[in-house]
Amino acid sequence: MSLATTYSPTDVEAKWYQRWQEQGFFKAKPNPKKKPYTVVIPPPNVTGVLHMGHMLNNTIQDVLVRRARMQGKEACWVPGTDHASIATEAKVVALLKEQGINKTDLTREEFLAHAFAWKDKYGGIILEQLKQLGASCDWDRTRFTMEPDLTDAVLRVFVDLYNKGLIYRGVRMVNWDPEGRTAISDEEVIAKDVQAKMYYLKYAVVGQEGQFLTVATSRPETIMADVAVAVNPNDPRYAHLAGQKVRIPLLGREIPVIFDEYVSMDFGTGALKVTPAHDLNDYELGVKHNLPVIDILADNGTLNEKAVLYVGQDRFAVRKQIAKDLQEVGLLEKIEEYASIVQTSERTKAVIEPKLSLQWFMKMEQMAKPALEAVENDTVRLHPPKFKNMYRAWMENVRDWCISRQLWWGQQIPAYYLPDGTFVVALTAEDALQQAIAQTGKADLTLSDLRQDEDVLDTWFSSWLWPISVFDGFKDPDNADINYFYPTNDLVTGPDILFFWVARMIMAGLEYRQEVPFKNVYLTGIVRDAQGRKMSKQLGNSPDPLDLIAQYGADGVRTGMLFSAPAGNDLLYDVKLVEQGRNFSNKLWNAFRLVKGWEADASLPFVNEKAVTWFNARLQAAIVEMDDHFEKFRMSDALMTIYKLVWDDFCAMYLEMVKPAYQHPIDAESLRHTTAYLETLLKLLHPFMPFITEELWHELAERGPRDYVTVAPWPRATAPAHSAETLTNMDKALAIVAGIRAVRNQKNLGPNKPLTLVAKTEEPQLVTDYEGIIRKLGSISEVSFAEAGPAASVSFVLGGSEFFIPLEGHIDMAAERTRLEKELEYAQGFRDSVQKKLGNEKFAQNAKPEVLEKERQKLADAEAKIAALEQALKGL
């Protein structure tokens, strides 16, 4: 059967993924004879679809997991999805709206029924897509953050932390998302630079006709919530207002002027309106001065009846309107443009309103300490380490975590309110009832007297438990899985969720297992387009990963992405990268085709010893290099090492060296070595390109039923004897070949025109040893030695040796002379600089002996080269 000249991945990939699963290669179970290697997937949103970021992230995980599996470890990659409370709920709400259903018309149960229906229909698509990428997850272990067992874990932790006093309920200033109508955590708030307006409003001083106090504010719509105007006590402009009151414009309500050093005298007019309900700083000022709180904002961002004016209108509409109205009554002094920052919701993009609200919080300080320590002392290593700084800064300034959300899609908070207004926290309603009875002494309380908290928990309150909960470590803290697979080894994720997720997982790990959840955190960059822009639906610059896989093969896409993805660096995605990946697949495929086509003849002598020995030396060096790169999480470099080994050393050099003449057989010994090398290369490539390597593994030889490259042992580097010498000698031989080829190019001779070579060299043995290779790769019909070159010849100089290629009729004496003179001039310049360096007494005194030795060697080499060049010039 003849093989196609181009590799076609489509059929191959589906076939092998299925076989791997049939063989159960991805299944992991505790095995005391093996070392565990565990990775938990950063669970994608359950209703999400695969995007380029997932491709990068999961390719890296798969490379790590596949390599560990080949290294004989019990490799366990746990997949799963996240319920993504706010994102999913928003999606479901939008979907229902399309169907003409308003969330507000539904009961909690009805809404959840819709949500689960949606989840069952679209949930987990992304996991199916990951299979196309080749992800070797243990699919039997697939978890979902809102499934019963993981919900149980969340509730247990909530109850436990509440009992430990680390979770509390209280009224605090929170970030209110009027779009999602929920509180969100500080981490979910994104500051955005905007061009805003500063409004200068005139507050009339009570009892002093015609006197005004001008206050600058960017939010004139909040004046109805004002409870004071504050000025700095050191500000002479306002000293006369001590004990005075001012009147809120339009509204007319009287508020006191207060004095506080907090007020900046340079900002605006130096007078600050105090609105405790809608600004954190104002709130603190209000508490200090014992001021009331007037909350004028409804949950959806409109003004409520406490505002008196503009009730029911959206805050931004009011901002515009009130400016007009103030203008009309002459209480708007001016409007200025200024650069400002607004806080927005990461999810809904809505402008956040600071709002006083009754919420659940988690105390962070106590847990943050050991979690910071773990990273500082490298118990958990961040790759690249520059993220340590970011981590430290956040951990040292960590604030309490607002964990309650006014949503339905999520884990409902296990707090139960009693008729008397107190509450109990318990894992189940039954437990809660018992507690309630104990707490109140009322034995006749029933379940119907208890009302469970309406709120759900932040999604991250389930994901922070992920490395433990996927192994059922809360329900059953001593089970075989958690004891074996925890702590996990490596976590691969984006730096954008370092605080949301990574830091909190470390806290949870230390709190509940007294052990960090992972040893290494590999932080990927963001996938951007070739112009460096983020991929987005609006820009339409994000390719569909599945299209790419269909077009270039999963192997091509995987390698393409890794080519340009050092840890922590953004990846500028360009289709050229996946083309390169595909081309590499094709190169490998054709190397295989070539070898596959060779017929062995056992009677032929083994003629390729030099090539075989050399390639082995290269191979072993590359394995050492790859292992080192992997050790340091330098995946791109590991890939580049094997890429160059395959393409340059194996294909361009080695195969050309051993390749028999067209339609001639090869000696059996050479074929045996070549096949073995190809097998080793397939193993080294397998983590990066699982599909084509498996295909070729099976094409290359008859395999036993369980003999797959997926579970083949990772090659161990050996140290071949005389490796350094082998490599140096071949380098010299290949330099001669390159010299010959350069002459061919200069003289436009074509690659196959037979030429002869005359060598004037101090190392004739080397030339003799490598004559076969020089002849083959240089298309040289004859090699001879001489003290002087033939008259009509082109020469080149390598070290102290001179090589001549007789070329009747192709010689331009003048051009040759010029070329050699140029080379000579350079060599002389080089020699002079080295001489100067060596002549410097201070250098001779201070430099290390090996450096000095190197310089002397350089000088000797240069002089030999100069002598050879001078000879060559003379010979012309």
Next chain:
RNA sequence: GGGAGGUUAGCUCAGUUGGUUUAGAGCGCUUCGUUCACACCGAAGAGGUCGAAGGUUCGAAUCCUUUACUUCCCA
């Protein structure tokens, strides 16, 4: 505004404790080349003085200072 990075070939990046001249790689580019695995290919080649200025040193892309630009985090 505070903090941490980055600035090396057209592009994306390496460059370990300062010591190969003409500072490397991949891609791209240029020239030449299709009977003999692969044009998703082969051969050869061009291209940077390491953001700028100053300093330490026999010697600096590498250490120090200042500065410019830039990315990210926090406010």
